[in-house]
Amino acid sequence: MGLLDKLSTWLGKGRMEVTVLVLGLDNSGKSTMLNTLRPPEQRAQHLMPTVAQNHDSFQSGGVSFTAWDVSGAPRHRALWERHYRRAHAVIFVVDSADHLRLVVAREELELMLAHPDMCGRRIPLLVFANKCDAPHALAPMQIAAVLGLERITDKPWHVCASIALSGAGLADGVAWLARQIRDAHLPKS
Amino acid sequence: MTSMSRWLDVEVGTDDIDLNTLPSNLALVDLQNDKDYKLLVADFGKGEEGPKLKVFKGTMQTSDILLPELPLGIVGFYTSEAIPRSMPIIAVAFSSAVYLYRNMKFFYKYLLPSVDLSVHEMDVWKQLINSENQTPEMITILQENLKAIPPKILSLQSQNFLALTLDQQLEYLEQAAELPMWKPPEITCISTLKMNSIDQYSVSCLVVGTEDGYIIILDPQTFTTLSQAKLCPMKKTPYRMITTGLYNVDYRITVASREKSVCLLKRESTEGRILFNTEEHIISIEVITADESIIVICTDNTMSCYTKKGKKQWCVNLEHRPISMTLVPVLHLGVTLVGVALTSGHVHFYEGKARLDTLFVRDVASVMRFGRLGQEEHVLIVVTGSGNLMLKILKRTADFNSSAAGVEPAPSAAAGHKPWLIPKKSKLFLEQSARERENAVPMHEAFQLELNRLRLLATRTLLDAHAKSENFMGVGAMEPxxxxxxxxxxxxxxxxxxxxxxxxxxxxxxxxxxxxxxxxxxxxxxxxxxxxxxxxxxxxxxxxxxxxxxxxxxxxxxxxxxxxxxxxxxxxxxxxxxxxxxxxxxxxxxxxxxxxxxxxxxxxxxxxxxxxxxxxxxxxxxxx
Structure with a gap:
């Protein structure tokens, strides 16, 4: 990642700034993931469930992301759609050990993809199969199948196993996202 | 209701889940105090497998413990409000005892106070014990005396005795010539009642209904009797009970009995009363919290609603025989639905008597419960007749407006309209109308005269008031x-x-x-x-x-x-x-x-x- 960063500066290409929307059910690990992506000295010790939204920023592959972390509580999910129009990418976090609510996650994902502000826009969708270290956690491919990702044709998507608490898998996923953004907006010269 | 269902299906691995249980043997408890609600099922077991208490986390069974007897009911409750919050206690009722489990470990056994035998029965037994009376002739006479006592209040020992043949009876009396002093009480149903606050984690006391028609309320800390009341002057056996209110403030225990009646027990009363009788046996009873109206489903394929005073409000004829019922409170929509499962495999959801939604579960839903499971608030748990577990989650976007429901109101709703109540023409009315026809002109003149007078008076008063207000303008007094x-x-x-x-x-x-x-x-x-x-x-x-x-x-x-x-x-x-x-x-x-x-x-x-x-x-x- 660091190498890519340097490469891009050498090549004279500047930073890109994008807005990424972090969605997912409550207690799936959205805020924890963003907290782990911060530099170690800025991390919060204890996280409370998000009310409304927080925003945070991180960088990867020469792209600086402004992440909007929206509350996933059932009564706040209706507010997700207010952010759709300005999102350049979506990170969808799923608790892969919460078998019960995978259908709810699928429902919310489908609602999001069918929203007029989302439908037809080619924005990358990154799915984090979070808490993959938990007992009985599903594998990322199973998560993809349960969420019905194979039916998404208008957006590039990627599933990535992750552990938001330790940060495992986060860098890979975010690097994919950065690559997608760069590919979409920087035609190879 | 096909493509746009309001419910999301959760896939449950059906291979190893084989439940054989009753509606009272299901509980939703936050077992580990981590806001992840577990489903507890007291399972009767099948064949050689004994009864077990099974714990489900979401769709997976995580643990089970063996139960000593067939369970009659299971509830979860809190016994202290200390912070950090103590673990909830699970109470499982067996024939005459309540076993209490903390942290899924057995820690206390509560035995119901025993019941004395009736005087008649004691007399008969005293004579039976006496060796002089142990001849076939005397026993036949005494046996008749025993039979004269209503079998409902007869002790188990007497009932077994009557079932024996004459020779066996003689043998029994020779061997075990012991006087039965009391009979063990039998529990029929169990429930909880919050003590001081309706908060989810507040302390509750156990409420136990017995075969003899008593309702016993137990102290949550010491498990001693706080209060005991007889259900009804007549002997009624409680079958299902619903508690509403708070023990220390005011409470009502609504009890469906096996004798086709619903009884009510209020605070500080030692005896309940019959609220209403139904025509057929009651299958299930629920109380809607908003107005405390009582919904019962009966074996004559009806669902009826009664006010809290016991007055019948409406009755819906169901297409098939109902099996189970659950309340479906959807707080964010402000509605409480009643889900009724039928033998046809359908689950109908009613608000009042209007049917708003239907689910087809393909199998008879023998046990239904709607509540919080895992981290999801609106989960419908269905245990089917063949032992499968089904979970359905109510969609966040679900709407139960009658227009959105797309279901016609039940035919009985339309037919239920009463004709207009028009009173009969009275003698007074006839005389008055005749008088009006005869004296139309003088009446009109009188009316006009009075009207003009009234107008004059109004104008005068207005003028007067206006003049007075003008007069006070300069004075500067505060206007009232x-x-x-x-x-x-x-x-x-x-x-x-x-x-x-x-x-x-x-x-x-x-x-x-x-x-x-x-x-x-x-x-x-x-x-x-x-x-x-x-x-x-x-x-x-x-x-x-x-x-x-x-x-x-x-x-x-x-x-x-x-x-x-x-x-x-x-x-x-x-x-x-x-x-x-x-x-x-x-x-x-x-x-x-x-x-x-x-x-x-x-x-x-x-x-x-x-x-x-x-x-x-x-x-x-x-x-x-």
């Missing part, structure tokens, strides 16, 4: 005027209604005006200056105005998440001044505290513009 305001609406446009009242008995008030004084950056008033016409003595005038909350361009996103109840802060003050002609100072002043605008009511463009100003630029920029 009241000013009140009412704010209606969710925002951003509020309707503010001002009431200007003249409290004087004889003076009219003239020359008033109302002025609204608000910060223009915060509120826009459509009609800030209103001239008030003359107000007659005792008169009251009302002036509706619209006040719109104005949001600046650079809107703070926190505004969207203000609590809707309460106040919007200092900026939300609007002053109302009551002015009088030729007077420099206002007569009256009032401040109106405007409520905050409901974030859901904000126009979408407003939010968009708010974000645009706040957030980073839309377009991806390359900085070179």
């Amino acid at each position: 005027i009241g000013l009140t305001a009412e704010v209606e609406g969710l925002g951003p446009v509020f309707r503010v209604t001002l009431f200007v009242e003249n409290k004087s008995k004889e003076r009219a008030v003239a020359g008033l005006a109302v002025l609204f004084h608000a910060h223009t950056a915060h509120y826009r008033v459509t009609n800030p200056y209103i001239k008030v016409p003359l107000i007659s003595p005792g008169g009251k005038l009302k002036f509706p105005t619209k006040i719109e909350e104005v949001f600046e361009e650079n809107i703070n996103p926190d505004v969207f998440f203000r609590p809707v109840t309460g106040q919007a802060g200092d900026r939300a003050l609007v002053k109302v001044l009551l002015l009088k002609e030729d007077r420099k100072r206002p007569v009256l002043a009032a401040t109106v505290q405007m409520p905050p605008t409901d974030p859901m009511m904000l126009p979408f463009e407003k939010i968009q513009s708010g974000y645009q100003n706040n957030a980073v630029d839309w377009e991806i920029e390359r900085k070179n």
Whole structure:
């Protein structure tokens, strides 16, 4: 990642700034993931469930992301759609050990993809199969199948196993996202 | 209801789940205090497998413990309010004992107080024990005496004795010549009742119903009897009971009995009373918390609703025989539905007697429960007749408006309209109409005369009041005027209604005006200056105005998440001044505290513009 960063500066290409929307059910690990992506000295010790939204920023592959972390509580999910129009990418976090609510996650994902502000826009969708270290956690491919990702044709998507608490898998996923953004907006010269 | 179902199906691995249970043997408990609700099922077992208490986390069975006997009911409750919160206690009822489990480990066994035998039965047994009476002739006579006692109050020992043959009876008496002093009580149902507060984690006491028709309430700490009451003067066996209210405040225990009746037990009464009787046996009973109306399903394929006083309100004929029932409270929609499972494999959801939704579960839903499971609030748990577990989650976007439901109201609802109640023509009415026809002209003249007099009187009084008010203009006495305001609406446009009242008995008030004084950056008033016409003595005038909350361009996103109840802060003050002609100072002043605008009511463009100003630029920029 660091190498890519340097490469891009050498090549004279500047930073890109994008807005990424972090969605997912409550207690799936959205805020924890963003907290782990911060530099170690800025991390919060204890996280409370998000009310409304927080925003945070991180960088990867020469792209600086402004992440909007929206509350996933059932009564706040209706507010997700207010952010759709300005999102350049979506990170969808799923608790892969919460078998019960995978259908709810699928429902919310489908609602999001069918929203007029989302439908037809080619924005990358990154799915984090979070808490993959938990007992009985599903594998990322199973998560993809349960969420019905194979039916998404208008957006590039990627599933990535992750552990938001330790940060495992986060860098890979975010690097994919950065690559997608760069590919979409920087035609190879 | 095919493509757009309101329910999400959860896939449950059906291979190893084979449940054989009853509606009372299901509980939803936050077992580990981690806000992850577990499903507890007391399973009867099948074949050689004994009864077990099974714990399900979501769709997976995580643990089980063996139970000593067939379980009759299971409940979870809290026994202390200490923080950090103690683990909930699981109570499982068996034939005459309640086993209490903490942390899934058995820790206490409560035995019900035993019941004395009836005097007649004791007499018979005293004679039976006596060896002189142990001859076939005497035993036959004594046996008849025993049979004369109603079998309901007969002890198990007597019942077994009667079932023996004469030789066996003789043998039994020779061997075990022991006087039965008491009989063990049998539990029929178990429930909980909150002690002091309706909070989810507040302390509850156990409520146990016994075969003899007693309801016993147990102390949550010591498990001793707090109060005991007989269900009804007649012998009734409780079968299912619903508790509402709080033990220390006021409570009602609504009990469905096996004898086709529903009884009610109130606080501080030692004996309950029959609320109503049904025609057929009751299958299940629920009490709707909002108005405490009672819903029962019966074996004659009906679902009926009764008021809390026991008056029948309505009755719906079901297409098939009902099997189980559950309340489906959907708080964010403000409705409580009643789910009824039928033998046809359908689950119907009713609000009142209107059917709003139908689920087809392909199998008979023998046990149903709606509640919180895992981290999801609206889960319908169904155990089918063949032992499968089904979980259905109510969609967040589900709407139970009758128009959205697309289901015609039940045919009985339309047929239930009563014809208009028109009273019969009375003698008085006939005489009066005849009189009116005969004396039409004089009546009209009399009426007109009175009307003109009334008008004259009104005009005179008005003139008088006006003259008086003019006279007092210069004096400068305070007008006896009241000013009140009412704010209606969710925002951003509020309707503010001002009431200007003249409290004087004889003076009219003239020359008033109302002025609204608000910060223009915060509120826009459509009609800030209103001239008030003359107000007659005792008169009251009302002036509706619209006040719109104005949001600046650079809107703070926190505004969207203000609590809707309460106040919007200092900026939300609007002053109302009551002015009088030729007077420099206002007569009256009032401040109106405007409520905050409901974030859901904000126009979408407003939010968009708010974000645009706040957030980073839309377009991806390359900085070179």
